[in-house]
Amino acid sequence: MGEANSIPTMKDVAREAGVALGTVSKVMNGIPVGESYRKRVEEAVAKLNYRVNSYAKGLKTNKTYTVAVMVPNLVSPFFSRLVNCLNRALSARKYRMLLFATDYDPAQEQEYVILAEQQKVDGIICLSYNPELKVSDNVPLVSIDRYFGAQIPCVSSDNYGGGRLAAEKLVENGCRSLAFLRIGSRLTNEPNKRKDGFISACESLDIPYTLKIVDDGTPYAAFEDFLREHLRPEGGLDFDGIFCVTDALAYQIIRSLRSMGVRVPEDVQIIGFDGTRAFGDQDLICSTVVQPVPEIAETCVDLILEKALSKAPSLICLPVTYACGGTTRS
Amino acid sequence: MGEANSIPTMKDVAREAGVALGTVSKVMNGIPVGESYRKRVEEAVAKLNYRVNSYAKGLKTNKTYTVAVMVPNLVSPFFSRLVNCLNRALSARKYRMLLFATDYDPAQEQEYVILAEQQKVDGIICLSYNPELKVSDNVPLVSIDRYFGAQIPCVSSDNYGGGRLAAEKLVENGCRSLAFLRIGSRLTNEPNKRKDGFISACESLDIPYTLKIVDDGTPYAAFEDFLREHLRPEGGLDFDGIFCVTDALAYQIIRSLRSMGVRVPEDVQIIGFDGTRAFGDQDLICSTVVQPVPEIAETCVDLILEKALSKAPSLICLPVTYACGGTTRS
């Protein structure tokens, strides 16, 4: 009795195989044992359908092969692509992913960090909107898109370079006057540098530009008002190129413009940011600055599994690329 | 020494508070203890920044408050919406999510199930493409969209009803001849019933219909060929309404038709399936049969946490709704 319908343990395997407990442990961990022993153990494992208990193992070894990932949500294409790549990167290294969606709520973020700490994860990868997130310093942390300080590595796209690239591409395609549109968090984060790069390029190219920047939560109508103000009676707008801070915003702007009778890209060319594709893998939504999401994911995972996290660089910017999605001339 | 920089345990808390180990355990689990004791323990916990070790706890209690979720990927909008809702549903019940993306690979699916079993999860929720998936019967399993047998509850949309609904809506909107387009797995699964419902409605309404059904992996060009075959010299197609098995397919079909000069919805009306929105939360891609994803997620989580999974219904179909996304007249 006792072995009937309950989950088998190492002890059961040892008894079944007629060997000692330690021998079973060695076999399960790939430590050399006599060939005949190994075989008997393997047979017993198969017969009993035995699985090592990661909880008992983790308790002993202080290693859980689990990494927590924390993002605002999974429906935004950038986040879902990111989590998808992180998941692949972790799986490839035999790690498991514990996933938390925070809905941009700082309180929830803090709560999930505590949960992850309890879970004794081997590390936390987060894209956080809580500037004062508290994390015990005995659990490795890597941040995406937000710089927390020198001790915590931050991985992001080269947002500044991406902003420059967008302006340059618009000008290359014949634009003579540009606009930058942004909606986003007021918190300082890496994506805010898209604007700085854009302005920098405009100034070195000596191209006039307009900015329309609003805080998260502002109704979209603010942008429609802005566009209408710049509509010209003879058709077109006061500018012939627009850089939108994300593809999601670009998508809305394009809709608005078309409904106003402005042609894209004939009257105005538009570049977004992210590299979003319809249904994740079909065509681009718009011309865009593509974030290197697979590389971001790989970098985060490499960092978090690194022993010497403390002497890792505090900011790693990965190169972006430009892709034409039909809302620019090329 | 030993307590200096290492992670505090219950023993440390007990010593700090000057109480017994068991007392600390009781406080951490909300079991009544004397008021003065509780206070001293709480102070010690705060001072040491103590967190219970879920691994040790899980080892004792055989309960991990963790559920494994397995889906093909996170970039497909339906999957990412599903995982997003599952995550919310689990969080709300204080459960954690272990996430596995299988990339439609049966071997990986089997491997992840084993990982989940080792992890002693309290249950597995999966959307599987492995018809012979083996799961120990001591871990609760709930399936989405694939019927594994009477012992394993399967949750899905009312795909049959959705197929009927699509046909009915097209006819309501004036269509007199319909087509059904599908690409998908040859494995029997619930979404295959969309076709059956569609046909059933066409027949009861006495409306002629055409089917174009291809296996996963077939190049999309097969559909373009099909459309071209049915192009009429005088404009339009041999049919004036199309039901596509997913929004993703509908999106491609709409593009193809427009490039062929066929107007949507003037010449032909189109309905997809899923309820996909641009960027997860913006406008619909097309007119569509909306899957009740939040309800599917809630149902799965309720089932998996249920004690008596064995006497749960073996198939639960949740009601779908129709939404106009501009590719039908209404």
Place this chain on the structure above:
DNA sequence: TTGTATGCGTTATCAT
């Protein structure tokens, strides 16, 4: 090379 014994951090069963 194989077996034995101890302890990881917690809960739960006991006496007290």
Place this chain on the structure above:
DNA sequence: ATGATAACGCATACAA
């Protein structure tokens, strides 16, 4: 109500 102690399943140092 509180304190001591034995498990939980495993890895490992040590003995054989």
